[in-house]
Amino acid sequence: MKRFFKSINVRELLLPLGQLVVFSLGSAAVLSAIVLILALALDKTPVGLAVLDRFNASLFTYTLINLPQVLIDGLTIGFVYAAVALGYTMVYGVLEFINFAHSEIFAVGAFVGVEILIALETAGVLAKISLGMAFVILILAILAGMLAAGALAVTVERVAYRPLRGAPRLVPLISAIGVSFLLQDVIRLVEGLTTGQFNRIFPTFGNFDQRLIFGEVGLGATTITMGISIKSIIVIVGAVLMLVALNYLVNATKVGKAIRAVAQDRPTASLMGIDVNRIISLTFLVGGMLGGAAGVLYALKYTRIDPFVGFFPGLKAFTAAVMGGIGNLTGALLGGIVLGMLETFAGSYMGVFTMGAAGTEYKDIFAFSILILVLIFRPQGLMGENVSQKA
Amino acid sequence: MNKRLFVLLSVLIIASMVLTACGGGGGSTAKTIKIATQSPLSGDMSVVGVDIKRGAEMGLEQMGAALTAMGYKVELAPFDDQGNPDTGVANAKQIVSDPAILCGVGHYNSGVFIPSSEEYHNAGLAFVSPANTNPKVTTRGYLEVNRIVGRDDVQGVVGADFAFDQGMKSAFVVHDKTAYGQGIAEFFKQEAEKKGMKVLGFEGTEEKANFDALLSPILAANPDVVYFGGMYGQAAILFKQAREKGYMGMYLSDDGFDSSDAAKIGGQALLDGKGTFYSTVSGPASVYPGTAKFIADFKAKYSSDPQPFAAQGYDSAGICLKAIEAAAKTKNGELPTRAEVANAIRALKDYAGITGTITFNSIGDPVVAKYFVIKVGSADPTKWSTNPVDKTLDIAPPAP
Helix, strand or coil: CHHHHHHCCHHHHHHHHHHHHHHHHHHHHHHHHHHHHHHHHCCCCHHHHHHHHHHCCCHHHHHHHHHHHHHHHHHHHHHHHHHHHHHHHHHHHHHCCCCCCHHHHHHHHHHHHHHHHHHHHHCCCHHHCCHHHHHHHHHHHHHHHHHHHHHHHHHHHHHHHHHHCCCCCHHHHHHHHHHHHHHHHHHHHHHHHHCCCCCEECCCCCCCCCEEEEEEEEECCEEEEEEEEHHHHHHHHHHHHHHHHHHHHHHHCHHHHHHHHHHHCHHHHHHCCCCHHHHHHHHHHHHHHHHHHHHHHHHHHHCEECCCCCHHHHHHHHHHHHHHCCCCHHHHHHHHHHHHHHHHHHHHHHHHHCCCCCCHHHHHHHHHHHHHHHHHHCCCCCCCCCCCCCC | CHHHHHHHHHHHHHHHHHHHHHHHHCCCCCEEEEEEEEECCCCCCHHHHHHHHHHHHHHHHHHCHHHHHCCEEEEEEEEECCCCHHHHHHHHHHHHCCCCEEEEEECCCHHHHHHHHHHHHHHCCEEEECCCCCCHHHHCCCCCEEECCCCHHHHHHHHHHHHHHCCCCEEEEEECCCHHHHHHHHHHHHHHHHHCCEEEEEEECCCCCCCHHHHHHHHHHCCCEEEEECCHHHHHHHHHHHHHCCCCCEEEECHHHCCHHHHHHHHHHHCCCCCEEEEECCCCHHHCCCCHHHHHHHHHHHCCCCCCCHHHHHHHHHHHHHHHHHHHHHCCCCCCCHHHHHHHHHHCCCEEECCEEECECCCCCECCEEEEEEECCCCCHHHHHHCCEEEEEEECCCCC
């Protein structure tokens, strides 16, 4: 027993936690500062006056009061993006290949989890369970989503990517795009044949919709309650657990060392006795599992999924992986959190700061502009790339 | 050897082409008249779209007797527009190329009907809409475009007046950026401002799941009522997420909200706080005198209660059949042309439908239409048709 505890590399458990905390607080602080300074600067301009007129409070107060909610929302989606980004970045690190089908792995995980829950709901099981059981069932749904997504990722690798391993770079890329479209339509077909409806709604059970209120603030004539919904807490905690577990796997286990070896120099790793094919399959499995779990968490938070639910989060997660430094696990974490926060800040504040000219709609412009700027001034990403060494 | 193969192949191909041409051309003793339907049979809005098709199907079964007696075979030609304008137009091209189709029932989404109707207009094929409410559908003045329900420029006003009468002083308006949703949201906004309500925001969104960023300004504004112009798939999720963030005011929406799926998605959130209301141009089937038999038959045939607009699908099919029958009678039983059917529809006076008596004006609007404001009474989707009707109004459409 004691030996087991001694064998746990505590540093590798705490380091990623520490990184997550630093990234979250750092991006939160920077973005909050930017937004508050902007609010102060615009206070006396027509923008500030419009806010004064509508809400009976200064632009600065409005911005400040909305911050907690915006931060929580940003973190929630940021962690989801980080979890999906890890799948992209691991595969790129090991194979120098962008797995475009990963967004559909995310979607399949979401669908499997949601369909299981819907089946339980139709069977009447969900109506009469206790709170503890509700959490257990949720965890089981997440595990099911993980397994399905992982299995699918490994299958896709075997069928669509391994035969093309020696081919020029463009070929597996096209294959990946093809697999992505194929999976979207397979999901649609399966859903259409079995249920006729391919927009599925996450069933309501347990206390996930409730909100923990931690304060009330007055804004002009109204009071805003500040709280965090249990769903958000579950998503954040779940994502953090997965990220820490993955980091531990890659940095503190023998298997992880093998993965890092294959990522660093594939021929030499093979000479060292590592079964490269097995490791690559394992990479896809782990990345897929993470994507699947992120899918179920996404469905929990945002309620509604359809066969194309993977497209945008997948695209944004890939962008986040590139922004953080492709191939670099820590970079994926940072990129995901930063992109999620940027997007939410832009979405919540742009409408007010532009006096309604550019509303929530245009938050993507903002997030992607920042990506372009980062890549112009630092092409290797925020934390630096981590790809195979050329001989 | 190659040349022989080539000749053999080309002969086979030519032969098969000739055979298909022959087979399709003529030679069947009974002429077939087809009524097309276009509605979303898959996807987001399929719950209502499928029932519109079923209503039309039942209409053909129960009211096709007159045409069968004249020696025609009456068939339904259903099409799935998936709620997507491009699919609708592609289907429309297919529909107009089938000479057996003399009339059509559809669509459910104004944004799909408006471009598709350009195809129908070019081919002279008449369509009767059971559910399209955007004014642009009929204001173009096409002979081939008709509807049996009201219009959004009246519906938006009805919604705003209702909100004002309930004592709401401020509103936040959200729409889904389609012709329908944005249209009715703008009518609501205009009337609300006219009545003196403060419109704290007017935002469009195509977002289907993550409304977090949109909810921040809504919650900060804390309006008395949140109005959503658009379909139930988005509205119900937005309402649910807003409740989760602590918004307790009133929700108001339009006839796109009218579907049992709204209760399925929104659940208890629709009943909390100040409740959820929606204006609509089609009451629950139980509201119309004369639909009791329709509901019973529908239930017996399809084992579920009819969704909103199913009864209108039935009536639209009935109007098509009546018009074809009238046009055929003036030709002594001969197959009427599409133009004759289109004119016959407009010539119908006081068609006794199960959703009311219908006469069309010069642009295809019904001369008087019913508008309802309904409250969501239960989170149980099976009880959607029992939502209490808060207000019923009979209003004529604006003059063309």
